[in-house]
Amino acid sequence: MSGAWLVLGATSPLARAFAIEAADHGAKLFLAARDADELATIAGDLRVRSNIPVETLAFDAGDAASVEKLAAWALEQSGPVSVFAGHGIMPDEKDVQADAKLAAQLWEVNCLSIVRLLNRLTPKFEAEGGSIVVIGSVAGDRGRKKNYQYGASKAGLAGYIEGLGARLSANNVSVLLVKPGVMDTGLTWGLPTPPLPLGSPEGLARAIWLRTRRGGTLYYPWFWFFIMQIIRQLPNAIFNKLNF
Amino acid sequence: MADLRLKPLHLSGWGRVSEVETLAARPERLADLRRQMGEAGTVLAYGLGRSYGDAPLVANNGRTILMTRLNRLISFDEATGELVAEAGVSFDELQRIFLPRGWIVPVSPGTAFVTLGGAIANDVHGKNHPLAGSLSRHIDWCDLLLPSGEEKRVSRSENSDIFYATLGGIGLTGIIVRAAMRLQKVPGAMMQVVRMRTKNLEDTFAAFAATSDEDPYAVAWMDVLAQGPLLGRGIFEKARPAAGAWQDPPAVLPMPIDLPPFVMNPFSISMFNKLRYNLFGPSEPTGHLISTARFLYPLDRIKDWNRMYGKRGFRQFQAVIPTANAEKGIRKLLESIAGSRQGSFLAVLKKMGETGEGYLSFPMPGYTLALDFPNNEGLGELLAHLEKVTLEHGGRIYLAKDSALSPTAFRAMYPRLGEFRRVLSRIDPTGRMDSVMARRLKIREGA
Secondary structure, three states: OOOEEEEEOOOOHHHHHHHHHHHHOOOEEEEEEOOHHHHHHHHHHHHHHHOOOEEEEEOOOOOHHHHHHHHHHHHHOOOOEEEEEOOOOOOOHHHHHHOHHHHHHHHHHHHHHHHHHHHHHHHHHHHHOOEEEEEOOHHHOOOOOOOHHHHHHHHHHHHHHHHHHHHHHHHOOEEEEEEEOOEOOOOOOOOOOOOOOOEOHHHHHHHHHHHOOOOEEEEEOOOHHHHHHHHHHOOHHHHOOOOO | OHHHOOEEEEEEOOOOOOEEEEEEEOOOOHHHHHHHHHOOOOEEEEOOOOOOOOOOOEOOOOEEEEOOOOOOEEEEEOOOOEEEEEOOOEHHHHHHHHHHHOEEOOOOOOOOOOEHHHHHHOOOOOOOHHHHOOHHHHEEEEEEEOOOOOEEEEEOOOOHHHHHHHOOOOOOOOEEEEEEEEOEEOOOOEEEEEEEEEOOHHHHHHHHHOOOOOOOEEEEEEOOOOOHHHOOOEEEEEEEEEOOOOOOOOOOEOOOOOOOHHHOOHHHHHHHHHHHHHHHOOOOOEEEEEEHHHHHOHHHHEOOHHHHHOOOOEEEEEEEEEHHHHHHHHHHHHHHHHHOOOOOOOEEEEEEOOOOOOOOOOOOOEEEEEEEEEOOOOHHHHHHHHHHHHHHOOOEEOOOOOOOOOHHHHHHHOOOHHHHHHHHHHHOOOOOEOEHHHHHOOOOOOO
């Protein structure tokens, strides 16, 4: 658990919070993101804050070649490399519907990049063990009229991770699918949100760290599990009329 | 675009009396902060909102830029103790990270929930002012995002007038992006404290005078409702950093409701003060070891303690009286308060050393008295009277606490206002960095 962690999308608040938590537990960190300046700032912060070795890697989830390069790097590392996938985009739904390139990019970044990477790394996980944590979303639990483009990419991801988790359980590799509800980050800032407490990145990171060994699915904050059970069961006659 | 999204917020000072409706941005990346500054219009940075009055509130329906997500540490030099950090980092985080390593934030106000940027903008002081000075002494430079959108490094040797305008400049020179602060080496995360009762004001002043440099921290908690021969009695504490491991502070107690107004009334406050004096004030000086965080930040244990004052809120008054008139002036202030019907829950007296470096720095050699008052009818009158007493004795009022100061008194209390105005007219000719306080005090008028 306090081994080597590859953190994808390290500049996002959720991934950064996880990296800080992992560093507190003595992990060795490899941070990957697209924005080199921000990445350097985040890595520098971790080095000062936690006195642990931190390395940075370029990673553009929308570029298959970049994903392959990262996979090749991971395969070269001796010893298990755990993976935290915290990258993702949430473009405006109208824009995604209108622009086929944006739609492709949405799936590439949110779903395919992780599929590509983990497909390459599966043999290494089978042989050497490690942990996998992937940030999904409650939006993937059922397609809603307000965000089905984004939700679908997370639903596809969920299906893949659940299956991968089932396969790798034989090799003692824990696979955790995290489904945040509404979190307090730049992604939701200024958007209308339900009258519920927003999850904090630090709280999420702590909850993830406690579950990493066990794997499975983690809803955060906890009450989203119950909310989504209800939402999933609603008959279409009711669900389709809701406007959230 | 996600990075330019604004959220309507209701912001208030810590006293919950001054309020403003504003559209706020909360950048998580530097590029987003720059983009926000690049958008035209009135703007002001906001940290953790611990200023009591209207200093952090943007004027003119402007935009507020919340800085707390820009809190990354850039570097720390173990040899010199110099820490470079983004302005949004809190002192609470810094103490948690560095106290276990044997370093302390050199100057800290009574709460750790302040941002580095906010602390610089108010040139905060602590219980160790005579020896350590105010925060500005320990700041080597700031990277400042100017109203023009340009970024400049400001220090004693580079753009020094902007530097001195920024120290204590309540955010009017631009937005501090990051700063270099020298931490202080300490033997451990504990404080060796000596505590004793003082019988009256003379006794309290004597206790301060008797404190040597061995005890850099000193503070007196005074019973403000004690009258006549008991005036100025209280509990005096002095402390020095001591060896001892960092302990995780006890869990923060929630304060989930606003107390109804009758809870904080002159009778109950008087009872509280009497109880505290008799229960917690040892008749003989007694020593004990306490964690640094608990000594420095007694109120931080209660989350949202400002809610104890209920919906009507409270106002703080803090003034410093110069050494020559200190005992006389403090006595006059206490007499005015004891004679009024306004009750104060918390009254704190601290000794001060050198004058601050910033043009609008508050400290001067003397003694500073800080009080909370529930925001009742008639409070405005008392505050105006206290302002008069302060001015008569050559003192001044602390902007971080203020919500009542008049523009004429402000001008008289801050003789370097002219220098401050000159910098502002140069770097912010249109006055886009603007706060409710700046307008109330007419900071820009008559450059």
